[in-house]
Amino acid sequence: MTQPDFSVSNESIVRNAIQEMIMNHELEPGDKLPSENELADSFKMKRIVVRNALLQLEKMGLLDSRQGIGRFVKEKMPVIELDMTGKRSFSGKMQEQGVPYESRVIFADYASGKEQEKYRATLGVGADVSIYKVARLRIVNHVPCAIHISFIREDMVPDISRETDQLSSIFNYYSSKGYTNLTSGGTQIHTTFPTLNEQRQLECLELVPLIVYESHTADVDRDIMLEQTRILYRSDLFKHSLGSVN
Structure with a gap:
């Protein structure tokens, strides 16, 4: 069977050439790019x-445009090292690295009907168990960089709907309820691009890839799953240690 010819657009040729110059340090953070006319020539x-x-490179988070001045290679923000074992809280990991950190609850309520059905099946519970959804915005170095969504079995923490002021750290919340020996499992990793709402929350443009981790959190002592998590990380701000994933 004959494969169709693969054609590369002229925009891709220009974009890839400039991207390679940045990757190869021919263009460093803060460097000014030649003008559009100079590049065209x-x-x-x-x-x-x-x-x-150039607009695509801006949307990818590689260039900054300054009106009346030109385009510059974007300054790199500090990259945060993160492991995904589930044995430590996110805030604890940030404290270990001495990184300014805030966790902001942006949603705390019962999951939608479709989500209830999906995550009951995922967590292996019946229709008599409600699923409570908690979404938190991770702000690191004063930059919104991740959205952490937990789909939690309400029967394991029956007071959760009345304790939303305690949910900025789900790890600590579980600990206060006696669940102290936690682990993560069933990890799946994929990439996506942010929706318009996620762009607003993460303060990024649409071509900045997100790394999506989906896993469950279990209590080891009771051998029972507590929640299913979905975490969206800005790929330009995190370095992930995959060797520690269960």
Whole structure:
């Protein structure tokens, strides 16, 4: 069977060339790029092609545009090292690294009907068990960088709907209820691009990839699952230690 020809657009050629220059340190953070006209002459492309390629690089978080001045290679923010064992709280991991950190609850209520059905099946519980949803915005170095969503069995923490002021750290909340020996499992990892709402929450543009971790949290002593989690990380801000994932 003949494979169709794979064509690369002129915009992709320009974008990839500039991206490689950044990756190879030919362009460093803070460096000013040549003007659109200069780049068009260099690549022997139309100016509109160069402009579109540069706009894509801005949306990918690689360039900054300063009105009346030009485009610059974006300054890199500190990359945060993170392991995914589930044995320590996120806030504890940040404290160990001396990183300014805030956890802000942006949603705490019962999950939607479809989510109830999905996560009851995932957690192996019947229709008599309600699923409580808690979403937290992780703010590290004063930058929103992750959304952590927990789908929690209400029967394991029956007072949760009345204790929403204690949910900025679910790890600590579980500990206060006697669940102190926790582990994560069933981890699945994939990538996605942010929705419009996620762009607003994470303060990023639509071409900044998100790394999505989905796993369950279990109490080891009782051998029972407590929750299913879905965490969306800005890929430009985290370095993940995969060797520690169960």
